[in-house]
Amino acid sequence: MNNYTEAFKNAFFGTIDWTWKSILFEVPWYTNYFWGLIVISLAVWLLEILFPWRKEQAVFRKGFWIDAVYMFFNFFLFAIIISGVYAIIEQLFLSVGISMKSVALIDIKALPVWGQLLIFFLVLDFVQWFTHVLLHRYHFLWRFHKVHHSVKEMGFAAHLRYHWMENVFYKPLKIFAVMLLGGFEPEQAFIVHFIAITIGHLNHANIKLTYGPLKYIFNNPVMHLYHHAYTLPKERHHGVNFGISLSLWDYIFKTNYIPEASGKLALGYSDDTKMPKSFLAQLLYGFRRND
Numbered sequence: 001m002n003n004y005t006e007a008f009k010n011a012f013f014g015t016i017d018w019t020w021k022s023i024l025f026e027v028p029w030y031t032n033y034f035w036g037l038i039v040i041s042l043a044v045w046l047l048e049i050l051f052p053w054r055k056e057q058a059v060f061r062k063g064f065w066i067d068a069v070y071m072f073f074n075f076f077l078f079a080i081i082i083s084g085v086y087a088i089i090e091q092l093f094l095s096v097g098i099s100m101k102s103v104a105l106i107d108i109k110a111l112p113v114w115g116q117l118l119i120f121f122l123v124l125d126f127v128q129w130f131t132h133v134l135l136h137r138y139h140f141l142w143r144f145h146k147v148h149h150s151v152k153e154m155g156f157a158a159h160l161r162y163h164w165m166e167n168v169f170y171k172p173l174k175i176f177a178v179m180l181l182g183g184f185e186p187e188q189a190f191i192v193h194f195i196a197i198t199i200g201h202l203n204h205a206n207i208k209l210t211y212g213p214l215k216y217i218f219n220n221p222v223m224h225l226y227h228h229a230y231t232l233p234k235e236r237h238h239g240v241n242f243g244i245s246l247s248l249w250d251y252i253f254k255t256n257y258i259p260e261a262s263g264k265l266a267l268g269y270s271d272d273t274k275m276p277k278s279f280l281a282q283l284l285y286g287f288r289r290n291d
Contacts, residue, residue, distance in 0.1 A: 004088050011087035015080045031190050037075060037197060044156040044201040053208040053221065053263045057153055061206070067157035069279050078164050086171065108181055113188060120181065121192045121245075127177040129242055129249040131170050136239040141169065143286035150275040150282075151204075152267055154225060159200040163286055199245045208263065216251055219243040222261045223250075230266040232257070 021027050022034040029035075049059055108116050135145040144163040151158040202209060203224040210222050219241075226232075227241040240257035243250050250256040274291070276282050285291055 004091050007087040007091045008084035012080065012084035015083040019076055019080060033193065034076065036194055037071065040194070040198050040201055041071070041156060044205050048156060048206045051207055053206050057206055061153040061155045063151055063153060064155060064157060066279050067155070067161045070162070071157055071160040074160050074162060074164065074167065078167060082167060106181060117188055117192055120189065123177050123181060124174055125245050126249060127173050128170060128244040131173050132242040132244065135166070135169070136242070143291045146269065146272070146275065147282050147285060149228060149269050150272050151228060154204055154206060154228060154267060156201040156205040158204040164283060165286060196245050208261070210261070215247060217246060217248050219245055219247045223247055223258055225263060225265055226257055228267045230268045
């Protein structure tokens with residue numbers, strides 16, 4: 001029991017310490033996720049203000065402030081809360097002989113850095129795409145994912161409006177993906193991290209970007225807007241355009257759908273009026289069968 005208690009304490013207080021040092025600029029700038037998130041958010045918001053796709057949408061759009069709260073809660077506060085739990089889970093796996101290296105399928109450490117980062121990025125993005133599909137296909141998962149789809153006007157901060165239970169679903173699968181890579185997480189992973197935040201912000205932003213022929217590789221605001229569409233064809237009722245950073249998975253598995261690009265879409269889902277308006281009430285949403 002002492003091992004588990006120690007693992008919990010080290011992870012929990014270590015995450016608090018790192019977050020506080022990040023706020024005070026006491027960590028290397030390129031690993032400072034706190035101020036990195038703020039800088040990326042302000043940059044994408046400025047693009048929204050200067051080049052709005054839906055010009056009738058206010059700068060402080062509907063849901064802006066609750067999305068801002070979600071950004072910092074999901075990215076930092078919940079990360080602190082859950083860090084100790086993940087440390088205990090890791091200890092449980094170690095106690096039965098399962099380590100990061102014991103289930104490895106490939107070893108990519110011999111590759112050049114750019115190759116390592118590319119494979120790391122591709123594997124994690126596919127795992128997130130697959131998890132995202134599951135969130136739409138299974139009702140008990142969809143109940144929590146509804147929080148993200150309760151956005152009625154799209155903007156950059158909607159990227160991190162999601163129920164804390166999604167962290168519980170995504171994180172274990174992402175850890176498993178890293179285990180398949182031999183426990184490999186490159187020192188330069190901050191590059192992947194910041195790229196993913198930027199793409200995610202842009203996907204939700206009020207900016208019309210398609211990236212030309214690169215639209216078949218990278219997710220984009222036009223494509224992702226249809227992911228949030230209130231109305232979809234009957235044969236697409238489970239959802240479309242599940243890509244996180246990359247669109248290529250949707251094109252490969254035929255879940256892509258972009259009938260037009262005006263941006264004039266009603267967003268949400270059929271019973272979104274049941275979604276509580278307050279942040280605290282939304283934290284508890286999804287645990288009842290009728291949610």
